[in-house]
Amino acid sequence: MVITMSTVYEMIVRRRTIRRFQQRPVAKELLTNMVNAARLAPSAANLQPLEFVIVNQTDLLAGVFVTTRWAGYIAPRGTPKEGERPVSYVVVLINRQICTSGGQHDSAAAIMSMILTAWERGVGSCWIISIDKKELQKLLQIPEHLEIDSILALGYPAEQPVVEELSDSVKYWQDEQRRLHVPKRNLVNILHWNGY
Secondary structure, eight states, rough: OOOOOOHHHHHHHHOOOOOBOOSSOOHHHHHHHHHHHTTTOGGGGOOEEEEEEEEEEHHHHHHHHHBBBBOOGGGTTTSSTTTTSSSSSEEEEETTTTTOOOOHHHHHOOOOOOOOHHHHOOOOOEOOOOOOOOHHHHHHTTTTEEEEEEEEEEEOOOOOOOEEEEEOOOOOEETTTTOOOEEEHHHHOOOOOOOO
């Protein structure tokens, strides 16, 4: 399938963070393609300090889940319940033997590449930064020289969040049907041409 720029743009503007997932597995091929897309993302000074751990084994999924914190504005309601939790994770690591400081810009570019690769195939994601990193490091036997940056939680969406125009608060919220409403700043308020 050839993706045109308008298709990529449409995919980006329709993408929302997903926090409730169908319990259908994500194919290993797609997970591998996601990491390959991340590997080819921009990297400062081309150092390429990122490494990745894919987690899709049932016995490890529960362990990873308890190391994460979900949807701070609506916690605990925003935490996925049993039967709607992620079916895969990608743990993003920064190799401190390659890059002694920084690496977060590389991580952000890599994660967006993975998010879009997944979304193209109908797989939703939630980028998680609030993690018990010590517990996760122990669970996945991650060596000390690899710093956990973040986790990408994955699965086929079991919800359809909607964008709302930002008025007085950035806090997202759930309605009575558990549909997530996400306020976003208006384009005319953030776009400046040739200076501020």
